[in-house]
Amino acid sequence: MKLFFYLASAMLFLSCNSTSQTTSEKSSNLDYANTITSQSLMEKLYVYAGDEMEGRMTGTSGQKKAVEYIRDFYMANGVASAFGGDNYYQEIPASYFNGRSNNKPSENVLAYIKGSEKPDELIVISAHLDHVGTDSDGNVFNGADDDGSGTVAMMEMAAAFQNAVKDGNGPKRSILFLHVTGEEIGLFGSAYYVENPVFPLGNTVANLNIDMIGRIDPDKKDNPDYLYLIGSNMLSQELQDVSTEVNNKYINLELDYKFDDPNDPNRFYYRSDHYNFAKNNIPVIFYFNGVHEDYHKMTDTPDKIEYDLLAKRSKLIFLTAWELANRDERIKLD
Known part of the structure; x- marks a missing residue:
């Protein structure tokens, strides 16, 4: 009888231990990253960069459809508003745009996951939701890469983080998913956010900004497994070190710093929404x-996107955000 009891106890211990290990394995950061797939990105982008969005020019009906699409996704996936309730919009008055959006108001979209241990510290992931609209003949500039690619990537990342929350593995620090308007006409949406922050800028650990990650630079045709990183060590060498470590451990893209110079003649460091955070x-x-041959042209369409590469790049950004959100100490400024 004692022998039976010991054997039964041992089998129960092994079964519970196996279950625990399986649960732990299923809850790893890489497993959550792998929920970001080329297929799900494609499905979203064909809607978001479709003709019905009318090129998403700031303040237009097409841009309003775009923010509704983003908001509805977050509501359906249980990702909370940064304001609470059903309001995901940070309203921006028409006057803020200095007459550059047909004197119409616009809005940023803010979704939020509260940190489990350090909720006052915040990682901001951003992408611009607007594009350049239509021409005088009504032809649509779809903006699939610019910045439909960044928009749908961020939505997928938010869903992956929310899956972690459901499993009891939510991030230690809070994460703000910030979709900004008015980028194409002067970085207005991100400027408005930093001037009217929903969360204190002093508590913002880092901004990971995504603007065009779905295509291949013609100069990189022979080695397409790359991503340009700009600004990653200008304020914190530790941020670049974390980025490099995550890439080396999980993804192995070529991280190219070709444009990582404030004096670069292209001035990319100054030309997307991260710059308003860096200034602060x-x-x-x-x-x-x-850039590529379809940049700001009608031919920047969803069929031109490299979806497997988009998924790989999105996973890198997700895993970098995961590390920044969960490491013991926040990264330090130099």
Whole structure:
């Protein structure tokens, strides 16, 4: 009888231990990252960069459809508003745009996951939701890469983090998913956010900004497994070190710093929404695939996107955000 009891106890221990290990394995950061797939990105982008969005020019009906699409996604996936309730919009008055959006108001979209241990510290992941609209003949500039790619990538990341929350593995620090308007006409949405922050800028650990990550620079045709990083060590060497370590451990893209110079003649460091965070002494990484033949043309369409590469780049950014959100100490400014 005692022998039976010991054997039964041992089997129960092994079964429970196996279950625990399986649960732990299923709850790893890489497993959550792998919920970001080329298929799900494609499905979203064909809607978001479709003709019905009318090129998403700031303040237009097409841009309003775009923010509704983003908001509805977050509501459906249980990702909370940064304001509480059903309001995901940070309203921006028409006057703020200095007459550059047909004197119409616009809005940023803010979704939020509260940190489990350090909720006052915040990682901001951003992408711009607008594009350049239509021409005088009504032809649509879809903006699939610019910045439909960054928009749907961020939505997928938010869903992956929310899956972690459901499993009891939510991030230690809070994460703000910030979709900004008015980028194409002067970085207005991100400027408005930093001037009217929903969370104190002093508590913002880093900004990971995603603007065009779905295509291949013609100069990289022979080695497409890359991503340009801009600004990653300008305010915090530790941020670049974390980025490098995550990439080496999980993804193994070529991280190219070709444009990582304030004096670069292209001035990319100054040309996307991360710059408004950097101006406020917040460490940034700007993720970018470089310009291509369809940049700001009607031919920047969803069929041109490299979806497997988009998924791989999105996973890198997700895993970098995961590390920044869960490490013991926040990264330090230099």
